[in-house]
Amino acid sequence: VIPAGGGGTRLWPRSRQATPKQFLDIVSHRTMLQETADRLEELVPPDRVFVITNARHVGPVREQLPEVPHENIVGEPAGRDSAPAIGLMAALLERVCGADTVMIVLPADHVILDDALFRETLLTAANAARQGYLVTLGIPPKGPDTGFGYIQSGAKLEQLGSGDIDVLTVKQFKEKPKREVAQQYLAEGGYFWNAGMFIATVAHLRELYRTHLPQMEAGFAQIVDGLLNGNPKVLEEIFPTLDKISFDYAVTEKADRVAVVPADIGWNDVGSWGRLAEVLSHGKHESTNIVVGDHIGVDTHGSLIYSPHRLVATIGLEDIVVIDTPDATLICPKSRSEEVKHIVEALKVRGDHHLL
């Protein structure tokens, strides 16, 4: 199951509301959604790939994943955060694939550099899922990042690991920390970034929803009936009435048998231009410029230049991001690229909806 509902403001001006980053070929010649599907190719046949996305993006998903059956692509009529989306997909999979199915949830807009290790990790996680665990993948932190939730791991579950891949119990989920707290986590050890990837059997997830979100059950049943009987109107009517709440908060943090599989798989959420630059400059010298399009640089270093439509000429820039699109250009230091949200806010205030 690929949740592909991201809003697309963090890579503005390249990503827009109409084309969030999962639909962009921003890392390679394939879009991030396509790369997510490609990564699963050896493990999951296309008719077992499901996508839940914003209703307005069902068309782009169908175009980008032509091998995935149309009925596997569900369009949310309104964003209700992750709990309703994941729960609906578990309810749908119970009917379509059966309760014993292992459900893998992988966001559509992340990068994973080590595909082979990622697949091995998923197989280990799937095995733990079959043993009754809700399994999250834990990314070994590269620094005291304050933009991610953290997972505090506990004892090793000896019988569930395979080869070099461990399965650990989860002591606690931690919300996005302040910098000092994040530094403490790093010093202490045993903490991982929560990357929003998890694995469980459909039966286990269904049980968790019945226990922790019973009020959604009737809605799920009606929507799934509608979808399977060719009546998508039910989805449009009922989905927007479900509680707006996150899966981590409503389910994961309340579950008992939760495990974490440390996954040093070259993961990156591409949550800002600076983070994308990290991916694109992987294995290169830090002073190298990353250029997509046409650039002439005089004494410019360590910069990310995206300008497929026109020449960007720079003199004496250091660690700068330049993103040139037909109607807007962004220029900022790599280290401050997360502040693009303030630009997006300013555009909303101005009412410049064509630029959002």
Added chain:
Amino acid sequence: VIPAGGGGTRLWPRSRQATPKQFLDIVSHRTMLQETADRLEELVPPDRVFVITNARHVGPVREQLPEVPHENIVGEPAGRDSAPAIGLMAALLERVCGADTVMIVLPADHVILDDALFRETLLTAANAARQGYLVTLGIPPKGPDTGFGYIQSGAKLEQLGSGDIDVLTVKQFKEKPKREVAQQYLAEGGYFWNAGMFIATVAHLRELYRTHLPQMEAGFAQIVDGLLNGNPKVLEEIFPTLDKISFDYAVTEKADRVAVVPADIGWNDVGSWGRLAEVLSHGKHESTNIVVGDHIGVDTHGSLIYSPHRLVATIGLEDIVVIDTPDATLICPKSRSEEVKHIVEALKVRGDHHLL
């Protein structure tokens, strides 16, 4: 006489070979050529304004200065530096206006902020010219700039000054100095920037050419005959055969009776984006951004943003120049904007003539 032959590389990408900066409305709603003519309005009637420019730019000059008679606009078929251009105009003016005429030479692409003082200065200079001097305007240096030639002044010519405006003898013309030398000039005092503006009678200039560049005389005579008899072909044939040499080198530096009038008139040659920023931010706080077009800045200060066609969004930029045009964008620190010549060179090497 307005020489308007500048090549237009220093304000790339706004200025191009086809539209050098004198033809751009880059400082105000009027083009720099128009502002140069406007500045003379109270002193010189339009039929006494003459322009010498590149032949390809005769059309734009006619359009921008509709009040100037077409026969006053001379198009050089090839650039031969300033001596042939000035000499030809002096020869033409001798026939059209008479030898006693005071000829004022003012480049088309400079800014002067204090128009009133400038006009007073010109009147004083014209008086000194009538007394037999070749008069240059000297700009009090604002710093040890290495981009200008310097004029070393001598004694005051008491009888020629008027009010606060002095007329000084010239000891020596100095070529563009190294930084230490420029600093020495400033410490010593009595030095001025050579702004390329000068005043002399036509008779005096003709005499200087006959003395120092006698080999051009026959050419001038034939071309002027051609122009006055409606046969511009002669210009096309003969002008390119004249020696390529500068007026300062060939004439001014060799003349005897040369004077300089200090002119603290808010002059700026707009020789780089940084120099244009100085003009546009005149009287404003140094942290103010100068914006032409659409800009959203988050913590951006002291920057020059030109982007009439699209939004430029910036975060955390300090003293940066951003020039956005339909086919090329330039980004550089103000202090390094003179290095745009390296970009232009790179484009020549690439053969990207459409961007030049």
